[in-house]
Amino acid sequence: MTRNHLTQMAQKYMDYDMIALHTDVPELPEGRIRLLHAVLSHQPSAVTHKDLLAVVTSLVQMGLDIHDQVDNEAGASGGGIRGMRSRQLKVLAGDYFSGRFYNLLAQAGQIDMIRRMGDAICELNRVKVLFYSKMKQMKLNAEDYLRHGSEIKSGLFLSFTHLMSGLYERLWPEMIERFTRCELLVQELNRAEEHGASPHGWGVWHILQEGSEEDRRTIADDGADPNAKELLMSKYSVADKLVAQLLQTVGQLQQLIARLPSDKLAKELQLLIEPFLRRIGPMPAAGIKELG
Template identity: 60%
Template sequence: MTRYRVEQLAHKYMNHDMIALHTELPDFPDGRIRLLYAVLGQQPAAASDKELLSLVTSLIQVGLDTHDMVDNRSAESGGGMPAMRSQQLKVLAGDYFSGRFYHLLSQAGHIDAIRRLSEAVSELNRIKMTLYLKTIRRELDPEQYVKYGTDLKSGLFLSFTGFMHGLYERVWPELIERFSRCEVLLQELRKADNPCPPGGNWVFWHIWQEGTEEERRQLTDRREDIGMIRHLLDKYEVKDKLAALLHQSAAQLQGLLGRLQSDKLTRELQPLIEPFLAAGGTRPAAALKELG
């Protein structure tokens, strides 16, 4: 089996004409799934089930991410029936993807995996509610924002710590947390030109924390002012600081790979972190020092 096999299996459940015609789906969590699949392959008690466990985890993650794409404002703001249908299909598709995991695992008799993943989903919903409340109350700082994003990406995968043994039981939580953090920072770097999306992003919270009261007002009242946005991006050097954070996290992730006891596994995982290393690049030490 190749590393792409899990994604191929998942798309058998995800490819529906109705969904393709009327809505869109989130990106497949390729990196985290490949990471999980590779590490499970090193566990004697889980190696034979690594394909199934990776498949159901991908379906749950896609289901959760699909629900996160639901935006009732698009229908309320004049999108009409197409927009409403798209939102409804996101809800139904998310429920369907998430529900398939129970069916697949129960058929295979994996009751413990059902329990662990169900508990993880419950905890993720709690985190989302906390994040939502902090967002609307403007109680976040940029590091907290990254931490919440990291928790939401890593939560399902952390539930597999109980399947790990020896060194992997100790390394896995840090490995999936650091990998997820790199994913969050890379996403934030790619959307750094827009500091004012609904709910904010790292750039928004960084300027909100570091900026003046007038600049905070501009973030909320003049979000369409391209000139003002560019001024703030340049003033606070947000791209350099984000890249520096990514560089730091990617270097820590690289160090974790060095602790693994399998050269074969290390070689298999190295390509997964190359995009983080490349995007982080070599940044001035001053950018990291300023961020603390």
């Protein structure tokens, strides 16, 4: 299945004028969807429904991501009536995508899959409550931030583990967790290189954990000079540390892929890792040896 074909299949159910005009729809989780679709293509119990499962997973994940936008905006300035309407539309858009997911699976008679994905959504909501609670209470450390973030990105995809057999079933949970951790690290690296510092990015939690008392006060102060925060990101080598973690995680992911029974699948999944490798940039000899 080509990248464009998967995107077109999912987009068919996502194109809705009201949503497109009035909400910022998150990006399709293309990497995770292609990873899932590729692995399901090698599972006898799932190959018949692999396209359907890829589409409904796209819809559910998009719905969850849109609802997360509403949660993140709730604590920000309201924006008056315009802001309220924007949040209402995002809630409705998330519900719309979720509704299509139920409808498509029910039409295909995939009732067990509805239950399993519903259970996964409940577990994701539990993880999110724990994550946001820790964040609000300032009881989060940098590793917690990555761990919970990976759990949130990978949780829905774990609901397909039962469709896999043998070594695939054993490797899938760790493979999807490593893949989503790579996605999160790239996202955080992009944040770290922006002007200022994201209020809740990995770099902030790293400085709160490792920084001096004065630096911790500065990075936690919403009213602090963005230039001062940018200097702190540089002082604590946030971008370099994220690149090092991305290098390590990509290496772990490649080791998992090398254990797969299908060489054809391994080559296909290697293509999905290339954006992470490009984001790392030129690697030192030691890093190349580790990945090999």
